[in-house]
Amino acid sequence: MSTVYKSLIISPNPDKSIKTYNPGYMAISDNGKIEEIREENLHNKYKGYEFVDLSNYLIIPGxxxxxxxxxxxxxxxxxxxxxxxxxxxxxxxxxxxxxxxxxxxxxxxxxxxxxxxxxxxxxxxxxxxxxxxxxxxxxxxxxxxxxxxxxxxxxxxxxxxxxxxxxxxxxxxxxxxxxxxxxxxxxxxxxxxxxxxxxxxxxxxxxxxxxxxxxxxxxxxxxxxxxxxxxxxxxxxxxxxxxxxxxxxxxxxxxxxxxxxxxxxxxxxxxxxxxxxxxxxxxxxxxxxxxxxxxxxxxxxxxxxxxxxxxxxxxxxxxxxxxxxxxxxxxxxxxxxxxxxxxxxxxxxxxxxxxxxxxxxxxGFENETGSLEKGKNADLVVVDYKKTDPENGEGLYNEPEQILSRLIYRGGEQSIKEVYIKGQKVVKFA
Ligand SMILES: [Zn+2]
Structure with a gap:
């Protein structure tokens, strides 16, 4: 099913820096490709698409x-x-x-x-x-x-x-x-x-x-x-x-x-x-x-x-x-x-x-996966990143680099909510 997600999104750049959308909107076609990703609200542009609000979560590439x-x-x-x-x-x-x-x-x-x-x-x-x-x-x-x-x-x-x-x-x-x-x-x-x-x-x-x-x-x-x-x-x-x-x-x-x-x-x-x-x-x-x-x-x-x-x-x-x-x-x-x-x-x-x-x-899979960009497969991990924060995302340390660092050091299977490959949900935790 074609979907628009709203979420904090962090994706890598080829120069090893990160690109952040806060919040980002990502439109995914029913064949599992990312059609568009930006900070602009895509809800109205993709009218027939299901809208999924993941505002409290973070999406990263698989x-x-x-x-x-x-x-x-x-x-x-x-x-x-x-x-x-x-x-x-x-x-x-x-x-x-x-x-x-x-x-x-x-x-x-x-x-x-x-x-x-x-x-x-x-x-x-x-x-x-x-x-x-x-x-x-x-x-x-x-x-x-x-x-x-x-x-x-x-x-x-x-x-x-x-x-x-x-x-x-x-x-x-x-x-x-x-x-x-x-x-x-x-x-x-x-x-x-x-x-x-x-x-x-x-x-x-x-x-x-x-x-x-x-x-x-x-x-x-x-x-x-x-x-x-x-x-x-x-x-x-x-x-x-x-x-x-x-x-x-x-x-x-x-x-x-x-x-x-x-x-x-x-x-x-x-x-x-x-x-x-x-x-x-x-x-x-x-x-x-x-x-x-x-x-x-x-x-x-x-x-x-x-x-x-x-x-x-x-x-x-x-x-x-x-x-x-x-x-x-x-x-x-x-x-x-x-x-x-x-x-x-x-x-x-x-x-x-x-x-x-x-x-x-x-x-040699960079045209298929590895980052969240238009035309690539929607291989995604939805992360409950606030779980890794002792202050549940309410404190001072919420720059994208800090969120990523905390996720690397304190995250793991317990902080993952859902996993998608080619837009298909392959893992869902309660
Ligand atoms: Zn080995």
Whole structure:
């Protein structure tokens, strides 16, 4: 149904500042597109439209999580180890259970439902090596209404026997899933998913790179997360200059490739990432939880590297992108205090940009989503922002930047009222 909303509206600008409409009027057509957004009253101009007065609420664009692991959600918040032993002890035994279709389905339902409840309308997601589990994840994402980029994990070496694939089978199953789902409804996309260089042979990585390039699929993997992992990769690929060089030689880098973490990359490696326009998924919560390190976010932004934010559940303990924005700011402060005093922390507006329009831009979805502008899809989160204010919006601290900052630090699932994708309500809290 076509609708005009009246509400406080905050949307990111491409220069990482914010645009505020106070109050704003937003007309949405019955095909879920934003027809007009302005401070002028649109109630009379759009006569046949339903008018919804949300004057006490805030509307922001749907949030974008560019890195998470569906099967790991079950143990979010648990684990006291660094990356490699954490994978052995928590991740791999859990991922094994996804050979069971009922477990895969039940987990996928909970996962996508909880993403939406947290205001995440676009998600880039790893499943497991199991073809059925990845297929089920796509089915459940389709039903949930979320915009999702999903991949079956590929692993053919240095993994437990129960998660080690035959290389050819891994490649064939990847092709089948990608052909079935990529581009469906312009909302579901396939991402080729070699887990990381430790668990993939060069043959597998090269072949996956070719498949992705030929059909313009996304690629995702992990890069330079943890010192133990980096040392392992060095031993496995002694002829390579660096961890990043392993992926470049395998043909896996490019503008549709998302590399998670990239914490310890040296100068040459960041040059390669810049040159190939590879996307970095910055996952600050996970980076502290697994004691991996602090990524130099400000430095990377200044270099022009392409960056979005990811929760990395369950290296990260929360599906909330509000939490991830907060941790991105806090990690950048930590970097200034303990590593480089000359590096400025990022601002709440910059964190907001990374979790919305920035994520959309790196994924190439910026004409569809990421900000509230004429012609884009109405992917919206309606927030009860006064709940985050001890003075219920009646006090002195109500500049748009202050409302946004308080929302990032004190908001979350509990402050969300409704979530829309393409104008369709996908979440409603009482
Ligand atoms: Zn990850």
């Amino acid at each position: 949030l974008i999580d560019i890195h998470n692991h569906l099967p790991q959600y079950a143990f979010a918040g648990i684990g006291d180890k660094e990356l490699l032993p954490w994978l052995e002890n928590y991740t791999f035994p859990r991922e094994k259970t996804f050979e069971n279709k009922e477990i895969a389905r039940e987990s996928a339902k909970i996962f996508f439902s909880d993403l939406l409840k947290n205001g995440t309308t676009t998600s880039v997601t790893y499943v497991t090596i199991h073809k059925n589990a990845a297929d089920i994840a796509f089915q459940e994402a389709e039903k949930a209404g979320i915009r999702a980029v999903i991949g079956k994990v590929n692993m053919d070496q240095n993994s437990p026997e129960f998660l080690t694939e035959n290389t050819e089978k891994s490649i064939n199953e990847t092709k089948e899933l990608a052909e079935k789902w990529h581009g469906k409804e312009n909302r579901l996309f396939y991402v080729v998913t070699p887990r990381f260089a430790v668990s993939c042979s060069l043959d597998l990585m090269q072949e996956l790179g070719k498949i992705a390039q030929k059909s313009d699929y996304f690629i995702q993997s992990h890069l330079s997360e943890n010192r133990g992992e980096i040392d392992f990769v060095k031993k496995l690929f002694p002829e390579s200059q660096s961890y990043t060089d392993v992926y470049e030689k395998a043909g896996l880098l490019g503008p549709k490739t998302i590399m998670a973490h990239c914490i310890h990359c040296n100068e040459e490696e960041t040059e390669i990432l810049a040159k190939t326009r590879t996307i970095i998924a910055h996952c600050p919560t996970s980076n502290r939880f697994l004691k991996s390190g602090i990524m130099p976010l400000r430095k990377y932004l200044e270099k022009g590297l392409r960056i979005g934010l990811g929760t990395d559940v369950a290296g990260g303990y929360s599906l909330s992108m509000f939490n991830e924005m907060k941790e991105a700011i806090e990690n950048s402060k930590y970097y200034q205090v303990f590593v480089d005093k000359k590096t400025e922390p990022i601002t709440p507006a910059e964190a907001f940009y990374l979790a919305t329009l920035g994520g959309a831009e790196v994924l």
